[in-house]
Amino acid sequence: MASYAVNERGVRRARELIEARQYVLDSDWGAVQPNAEAQNAYLERHSWDDYAAWHLGLTEGAADETKGRYAFVFGDFRRVHRSGLIACVYRASEWRHKAIELAAHDLLQRLDRAAGIGAA
Numbered sequence: 761m762a763s764y765a766v767n768e769r770g771v772r773r774a775r776e777l778i779e780a781r782q783y784v785l786d787s788d789w790g791a792v793q794p795n796a797e798a799q800n801a802y803l804e805r806h807s808w809d810d811y812a813a814w815h816l817g818l819t820e821g822a823a824d825e826t827k828g829r830y831a832f833v834f835g836d837f838r839r840v841h842r843s844g845l846i847a848c849v850y851r852a853s854e855w856r857h858k859a860i861e862l863a864a865h866d867l868l869q870r871l872d873r874a875a876g877i878g879a880a
Contacts, residue, residue, distance in 0.1 A: 763821075773813040
């Protein structure tokens with residue numbers, strides 16, 4: 761099983777987007793998460809650093825500037841998706857990647873506070 765480190769660049773990017781209210785609260789993550797074609801199109805117009813900033817995890821041992829290096833995508837290359845963060849929490853907890861799980865959970869709580877979800 762692969763090991764992952766938290767991608768602090770991705771965490772910062774997600775926080776910035778949440779603070780700027782660039783998020784989607786209701787989406788079907790299976791339908792909106794970037795597929796291979798969307799990833800390739802994004803990389804044609806953006807740098808690997810930009811691409812990396814959309815992921816919460818870095819695959820340990822994978823070469824930089826390869827898709828295999830970046831894991832746990834949380835948005836559609838424009839906005840954070842609440843469903844994407846939920847998917848990150850779920851996948852990371854399922855495979856016991858605790859640091860990624862906690863980072864995604866913190867971002868999910870931050871997004872919910874910003875959106876007024878759960879406020880009494």
